Amino acid sequence: MQNRCTPNMPRIDVFAPAKVNLALHVTGQRADGYHLLDSLVAFSPVGDALTLAPADALVLKVSGPEGAAVPEGPENLVLKAAALFGVGAAVTLEKCLPAASGIGGGSSDAAAALRGMAALTGQPLPDAAAVLKLGADVPMCLDPRPARTRGIGEDLTPVALPPLPAVLVNPRVEVPTPSVFKALTVKDNPPLPEIPAFADAGACIGWLADQRNDLQAPAVAQAPVIAEVLAVLAALPGCKLARMSGSGATCFGLFGSEAEAEAAQTALAASHPGWWSAHGSLGDQAQKAAATVR
Numbered sequence: 001m002q003n004r005c006t007p008n009m010p011r012i013d014v015f016a017p018a019k020v021n022l023a024l025h026v027t028g029q030r031a032d033g034y035h036l037l038d039s040l041v042a043f044s045p046v047g048d049a050l051t052l053a054p055a056d057a058l059v060l061k062v063s064g065p066e067g068a069a070v071p072e073g074p075e076n077l078v079l080k081a082a083a084l085f086g087v088g089a090a091v092t093l094e095k096c097l098p099a100a101s102g103i104g105g106g107s108s109d110a111a112a113a114l115r116g117m118a119a120l121t122g123q124p125l126p127d128a129a130a131v132l133k134l135g136a137d138v139p140m141c142l143d144p145r146p147a148r149t150r151g152i153g154e155d156l157t158p159v160a161l162p163p164l165p166a167v168l169v170n171p172r173v174e175v176p177t178p179s180v181f182k183a184l185t186v187k188d189n190p191p192l193p194e195i196p197a198f199a200d201a202g203a204c205i206g207w208l209a210d211q212r213n214d215l216q217a218p219a220v221a222q223a224p225v226i227a228e229v230l231a232v233l234a235a236l237p238g239c240k241l242a243r244m245s246g247s248g249a250t251c252f253g254l255f256g257s258e259a260e261a262e263a264a265q266t267a268l269a270a271s272h273p274g275w276w277s278a279h280g281s282l283g284d285q286a287q288k289a290a291a292t293v294r
């Protein structure tokens, strides 16, 4: 770790933004069981923070308000990602996103670790197959900009989206991704229609209202509190759309302005103090997520 005796040791800071599936259509299933998706994703200014410094061995320390639920051992996706570089590093992860919650916290941490290790070592990023092996959501988190994602998550098309003021809410129920996919009965749903150029956030939200998250119903069946989250979000002043992200249980509400989203989150935090919540405009977080050297 950096100290006064090693003033020139680089330290890398990397941000891991939450991923939000604005729409998620399940369109089929591969022979290996993985589901084919057609999803529109955007990224939140809320996320986890990593630091990386040179070290003889690869070690991870987890802290932060959501750190207790996250393993510090080799099963942590940060260590799996960093190990692909074949050198030691001292990594810290400040966990702010709830784990196993449909906003790709682990996947975004893994992607941030890849960006950070590349900056620390000067090595290129691992190839696409190695990145996908870390998790279906990792490729989209590597360059956290709005994108249409197809295949199991590896087929990415950038999409221009207006910033979407949002509130994220998690009722503190973990919903494991495999069990939600398993509970899905209809697996050949229609894909997203062509994504138009949106004049503004209102036009985008109007279009999104006609789309779906096909995992929402099976997730609600396993964790009925998700239906309550969606109803509470929809009833907040200014909420134009409430939907679940990924396999849940985190839901998002979209609002007409940042001020409305902030006021809504303040009200929600007061009425439901046991729920995790955050606000911020969904969109392009690539700049904020870039590795910076100290």
Ligand SMILES: C[C@@](CO)(OP(=O)(O)O)[C@H](O)COP(=O)(O)OP(=O)(O)OC[C@H]1O[C@@H](n2ccc(N)nc2=O)[C@H](O)[C@@H]1O
Pocket (backbone or CB within 6 Å): 021, 024, 033, 034, 035, 036, 037, 039, 101, 102, 103, 104, 105, 107, 134, 135, 136, 137, 138, 151, 152, 153, 177, 178, 181, 245, 246, 247, 248
């Ligand atoms: C559902 C989504 C939507 O973006 O998000 P989250 O809820 O995880 O945030 C992702 O597809 C999750 O991606 P990720 O969490 O990286 O999944 P992985 O670790 O690769 O897979 C975990 C398990 O989920 C199931 N799985 C995952 C992705 C996929 N396209 N089809 C699947 O059936 C498989 O049972 C797999 O064993």
Ligand SMILES: Nc1ncnc2c1ncn2[C@@H]1O[C@H](COP(=O)(O)OP(=O)(O)O)[C@@H](O)[C@H]1O
Pocket (backbone or CB within 6 Å): 069, 070, 071, 075, 076, 077, 078, 098, 099, 100, 101, 102, 103, 104, 105, 106, 107, 109, 110, 137, 177, 246, 247, 248
């Ligand atoms: N860095 C990490 N952050 C969160 N969870 C992690 C991490 N590494 C491994 N995991 C494990 O991955 C599982 C899925 O977590 P996560 O990626 O946050 O889910 P989701 O993609 O549904 O938001 C959890 O059960 C957790 O134990």
